[in-house]
Amino acid sequence: MANIVQFENVGLRYGTGPETLSDVSFALGSGAFYFLTGASGAGKTSLLRLLYLAQRPSRGIIRLFGEDTVMLPRDRLPGFRRRIGVVFQDFRLVPHLSAWDNVALPLRVAGVPEAQVEQPVHEMLAWVGLADRARAKPATLSGGEQQRVAIARAVIGRPEMLVADEPTGNVDPDMAERLLHLFDSLNRLGTTVVVATHDLHLLSRIPDAIMMRLDKGRLLDPTGSLRYPPPDRARS
Numbered sequence: 001m002a003n004i005v006q007f008e009n010v011g012l013r014y015g016t017g018p019e020t021l022s023d024v025s026f027a028l029g030s031g032a033f034y035f036l037t038g039a040s041g042a043g044k045t046s047l048l049r050l051l052y053l054a055q056r057p058s059r060g061i062i063r064l065f066g067e068d069t070v071m072l073p074r075d076r077l078p079g080f081r082r083r084i085g086v087v088f089q090d091f092r093l094v095p096h097l098s099a100w101d102n103v104a105l106p107l108r109v110a111g112v113p114e115a116q117v118e119q120p121v122h123e124m125l126a127w128v129g130l131a132d133r134a135r136a137k138p139a140t141l142s143g144g145e146q147q148r149v150a151i152a153r154a155v156i157g158r159p160e161m162l163v164a165d166e167p168t169g170n171v172d173p174d175m176a177e178r179l180l181h182l183f184d185s186l187n188r189l190g191t192t193v194v195v196a197t198h199d200l201h202l203l204s205r206i207p208d209a210i211m212m213r214l215d216k217g218r219l220l221d222p223t224g225s226l227r228y229p230p231p232d233r234a235r236s
């Protein structure tokens with residue numbers, strides 16, 4: 001299994017504070033499913049922000065899709081980001097656009113002809129159970145509904161990698177299960193999936209997912225000692 005991501009001794013420091021992430025090294029295999037866990041403040045969101053290139057590390061090397069991204073010129077960032085679907089913890093829906101138009105956004109930005117936008121948006125909204133809320137603006141949706149729009153938007157372009165920060169934090173257990181099933185289906189089609197979560201119940205739902213655990217900015221192995229997570233457990 002080829003690696004889609006490689007972190008080597010990555011450190012992240014905000015301003016002049018202590019390091020939020022220290023000596024983080026791991027590889028993500030293309031097509032695998034990863035859960036990132038850790039206590040509140042352990043650095044999960046920070047690590048994901050490095051992954052989807054919203055943040056540059058203070059030190060270390062980050063390779064994405066086979067290229068060193070740390071020195072990547074700014075004008076190449078959008079091309080990389082288009083290959084990654086992101087579900088933000090705070091959703092980040094465009095407030096003046098309807099649920100439909102938020103979900104359509106990645107396809108329109110990618111220049112997909114309008115005639116080919118309708119069907120996938122319709123299917124995606126139905127899949128997350130929001131077909132009847134298609135015309136609603138984000139402010140009129142509940143937190144869980146906004147989260148589902150954010151998920152539909154992140155996966156509609158069939159990204160090579162999906163990065164989701166607490167994607168089931170605002171939904172009931174049935175919907176959490178359904179959303180996880182959506183991630184699993186996407187993963188089985190070849191998308192590498194990284195889900196940060198506090199929800200330990202979710203972890204058992206994808207038995208062959210690989211666990212990554214952060215503790216105070218450092219990666220632990222499943223026994224609790226410091227180690228790289230195993231990169232070689234491809235899904236069959």
Ligand SMILES: Nc1ncnc2c1ncn2[C@@H]1O[C@H](COP(=O)(O)OP(=O)(O)OP(=O)(O)O)[C@@H](O)[C@H]1O
Nearest residue numbers: 014015020038039040041042043044045046047089
């Ligand atoms: N922009 C920032 N500026 C300064 N400090 C930050 C910034 N973002 C995060 N931090 C700090 O970095 C640490 C890790 O935060 P992060 O959000 O990555 O943790 P987390 O594991 O995702 O937490 P949670 O589960 O509560 O979302 C925290 O101490 C946080 O206060």
